[in-house]
Amino acid sequence: MxxxxxxxxxxxxxxxxxxxxxxxxxxxxxxxxxxxxxxxxxxxxxxxxxxxxxxxxxxxxxxxxxxxxxxxxxxxxxxxxxxxxxxxxxxxxxxxxxxxxxxxxxxxxxxxxxxxxxxxxxxxxxxxxxxxxRPAIMEGKSNAVKTFEIGDIGGDLSSKIVGHVQTTSVDIRTPIEGELEVVSAPPLEGIELQVVRKEKIKIPELVSETTSEAQCCELVVGDVQRNLSVPIYCMLQKFVVCPSLETSKFDLSFLLRLKIVYKDGTAGTREHYHDIPIELQRLERA
Incomplete structure (x- = not known):
C-alpha cells in the first residue's frame, strides 16, 4: 500500500x-x-x-x-x-x-x-x-538608470571601468540588463555579476546578519578589448531570490556585485568588488 x-x-x-x-x-x-x-x-x-x-x-x-x-x-x-x-x-x-x-x-x-x-x-x-x-504590485519605485564607475583599485594597479544597469527596481521575472566598458585596466582574468542576498534575523534567540552569493553570471572570460561595450544580462533564478522583504522576524535585501579579477604579475590575480543595491519586486505586467 x-x-x-x-x-x-x-x-x-x-x-x-x-x-x-x-x-x-x-x-x-x-x-x-x-x-x-x-x-x-x-x-x-x-x-x-x-x-x-x-x-x-x-x-x-x-x-x-x-x-x-x-x-x-x-x-x-x-x-x-x-x-x-x-x-x-x-x-x-x-x-x-x-x-x-x-x-x-x-x-x-x-x-x-x-x-x-x-x-x-x-x-x-x-x-x-x-x-x-505574493500578488504582483503596481510599480512604485524609480526606474532611473543607475550608472557606475570603478576607478583605481590600489597598489600599483590603476583601472577605469564604466557602465550602467537599466534600473535598481527590478521585477523578479525580468532580466537584469545594462552595459559596461573597460576604458583602461591591467590585463583581466574576467568579470562576473553576482546577485548577493543579505539575510537579517531579528528574533532575540538568533540575531544575525549574513551575506551570501545567490547566483553568478559571467560577463567577461579572460581579457576584453578596451572601450568595447559589454552587455550585462542576467535572469534571476527562482527560490534563491524573492522580493525584498522587511518583517518583524527577518529582513531580506539584495544587491548586485561586480567582481573584477585582474592579472597581477607578482601575486597571480587581484580581485576588486563594486556593489549596487537593488530592490527586487514582483511587478504587474502591462
Missing part, C-alpha cells in the same frame, strides 16, 4: 487566499483496514544559525496549517482516489511569504497526506511541495 498526491495546477504556483485543489490516491491491492486518511497543507518559516554561531538552534514558525479528514476509519478496497480542497489562509498573527531557500532563511509550503493504519503499523504518508507567490 502507498499514497500519491497530485495537485490540480500543473505550475504548482498559488497565492495567499486561493484554494489549493488536488487528489490523493491510495494504491492498494487488497481489502485493507485503516484508521483514517487526512490531508494537511503546511507553510513553515525556518530561521537558521550561521556556521559560526555555535550553541544556537534553528527556529521554525508555522505560517499555515489547514487539515481535512478525507476518510474515516474503515476499509479500503483496491485503488481509491479522493479529491480535496483547502484554502491558503495564514495562521492568526502570521503572514504568507514567498517560497524562498536562502542560507539562513527558508520558507516552504507543502501538502501532506497521511493514512493511519490499524494495530502497530506505522502511518503511511507522502508530501508534495508547491510554490507560493
Amino acid at each position: 502507498s499514497l500519491q498526491v497530485k495537485l490540480s495546477r500543473e505550475s504548482l504556483v498559488y497565492y495567499s487566499g486561493e484554494t489549493i485543489q488536488g487528489q490523493v490516491t491510495v494504491l492498494n491491492q487488497a481489502n485493507t483496514a485503516h484508521a483514517g486518511l487526512k490531508v494537511t497543507v503546511k507553510g513553515v518559516l525556518h530561521l537558521m544559525p550561521g556556521k559560526k554561531e555555535l550553541g544556537k538552534v534553528e527556529q521554525t514558525f508555522t505560517l499555515l496549517r489547514k487539515s481535512k479528514q478525507l476518510l474515516e476509519a474503515g476499509k479500503i478496497v483496491g485503488n481509491t482516489e479522493i479529491d480535496f480542497s483547502l484554502q491558503l489562509i495564514p495562521e492568526s498573527g502570521s503572514e504568507l511569504y514567498e517560497t524562498y531557500h536562502g542560507q539562513n532563511v527558508a520558507v516552504e509550503y507543502m501538502v501532506v497526506a497521511e493514512l493511519q493504519r490499524t494495530g502497530l503499523k506505522k502511518p503511511l504518508w507522502t508530501t508534495v511541495d508547491f510554490i507560493l507567490e
